[in-house]
Amino acid sequence: MSEKAKVMILAEAGSHGPLPVSFELATVARKLASDIDGEVLGVIFGGNELDPSPLFRYGVDRIKLVRGTSFVHLKDDLYAQILSEVVGEERPEILLAGATSLGLSVLPRVAAALELGLTAHCTELKIRPEDKALLQIRPSFGEDVMAVIVSKTKPQMATVRPGVFRARALESPTEGRIEEISPPRDLSSGILEILSHLPLEAPPQSLQEARIVVAGGLGLGNKENFSLLKELAALLGGAVGATRPVVELGWVGPEAMVGVTGETISPRLYLAFGISGAVQHTVGIKGAEVIVAVNTDPQAPIFKLATYGLVADAREVLLALIRRLREIKGE
Numbered sequence: 001m002s003e004k005a006k007v008m009i010l011a012e013a014g015s016h017g018p019l020p021v022s023f024e025l026a027t028v029a030r031k032l033a034s035d036i037d038g039e040v041l042g043v044i045f046g047g048n049e050l051d052p053s054p055l056f057r058y059g060v061d062r063i064k065l066v067r068g069t070s071f072v073h074l075k076d077d078l079y080a081q082i083l084s085e086v087v088g089e090e091r092p093e094i095l096l097a098g099a100t101s102l103g104l105s106v107l108p109r110v111a112a113a114l115e116l117g118l119t120a121h122c123t124e125l126k127i128r129p130e131d132k133a134l135l136q137i138r139p140s141f142g143e144d145v146m147a148v149i150v151s152k153t154k155p156q157m158a159t160v161r162p163g164v165f166r167a168r169a170l171e172s173p174t175e176g177r178i179e180e181i182s183p184p185r186d187l188s189s190g191i192l193e194i195l196s197h198l199p200l201e202a203p204p205q206s207l208q209e210a211r212i213v214v215a216g217g218l219g220l221g222n223k224e225n226f227s228l229l230k231e232l233a234a235l236l237g238g239a240v241g242a243t244r245p246v247v248e249l250g251w252v253g254p255e256a257m258v259g260v261t262g263e264t265i266s267p268r269l270y271l272a273f274g275i276s277g278a279v280q281h282t283v284g285i286k287g288a289e290v291i292v293a294v295n296t297d298p299q300a301p302i303f304k305l306a307t308y309g310l311v312a313d314a315r316e317v318l319l320a321l322i323r324r325l326r327e328i329k330g331e
């Protein structure tokens with residue numbers, strides 16, 4: 001009997017279980033695997049406390065677990081070496097990872113090592129019925145057109161944007177199998193040496209989980225005005241979002257970037273201050289329930305998407321909102 005075709009995912013681990021992006025990857029891999037009559041194989045690296053079994057609920061059939069204290073923190077070169085070996089042994093048709101720090105670092109290394117093609121930041125993946133090729137779809141050419149890319153090499157490799165595919169647990173998951181891989185080599189052999197890990201002083205609220213996102217663009221004018229936006233976000237218990245130019249100017253860290261290069265989010269409320277509404281940004285907020293835009297230009301494209309629009313100076317509105325919220329809170 002010939003072996004089943006495999007769709008492999010590089011799952012990501014927190015300290016105890018897989019991270020949400022892993023369930024999104026597993027869901028999309030399950031769909032692709034059923035279209036090629038294949039199985040889903042998850043590869044996951046993690047510490048000794050990690051239980052990867054929740055992946056089975058999302059359609060993974062088999063898990064290759066690389067476990068050890070050395071894998072608590074990302075070591076991209078080492079992960080890539082081990083993943084390349086697993087790819088060599090398992091010969092999957094498809095290999096997917098999240099377009100996250102881990103996926104965007106490890107998959108290009110695997111692609112380079114094995115001389116494979118790789119499509120980054122896919123927003124849609126489909127199997128072409130005629131030849132079972134993986135259609136890798138992503139915004140291209142200044143993000144104005146959707147390009148459909150087909151790999152010439154196998155495995156067909158893609159990273160997918162977190163938050164684009166929804167994770168769906170199976171109603172009746174099959175019983176999966178965990179195979180532990182002992183790290184094959186001297187762990188010090190990587191080319192990178194990590195000297196220390198410094199936790200963020202106050203971890204920012206995750207954009208993915210936030211019900212309210214207060215976001216700012218170049219219209220805020222400077223970093224000082226941007227800090228008013230952070231203040232408003234804190235008062236509302238929301239997360240801070242930003243456009244790409246603002247991140248490039250260093251007004252806020254890259255974790256706040258929303259859009260085609262940043263996060264795709266679905267908050268209940270998205271407040272956009274001084275944001276023009278370029279498609280590269282708005283593609284990331286299509287799932288927002290209510291969008292409120294503040295912009296001095298009545299023709300700004302953001303107003304076409306906004307539920308409520310305010311033609312006004314962003315700083316003035318921010319100051320007024322902060323003042324009012326402080327009054328309400330009795331501060």
Ligand SMILES: Cc1cc2nc3c(=O)[nH]c(=O)nc-3n(C[C@H](O)[C@H](O)[C@H](O)COP(=O)(O)OP(=O)(O)OC[C@H]3O[C@@H](n4cnc5c(N)ncnc54)[C@H](O)[C@@H]3O)c2cc1C
Binds near residue numbers: 216257260300312
């Ligand atoms: C390949 C590629 C990928 C990209 N990916 C992303 C991405 O992921 N995310 C992203 O955001 N961008 C991305 N961009 C950039 C994107 O094309 C836009 O340039 C960017 O979103 C614009 O940012 P902005 O709205 O802050 O600035 P601008 O477009 O300059 O808009 C500033 C707005 O502020 C308004 N304004 C000015 N003064 C005030 C004031 N006092 N009060 C209120 N409003 C005011 C202006 O009227 C204007 O509408 C990408 C571009 C490319 C080419």
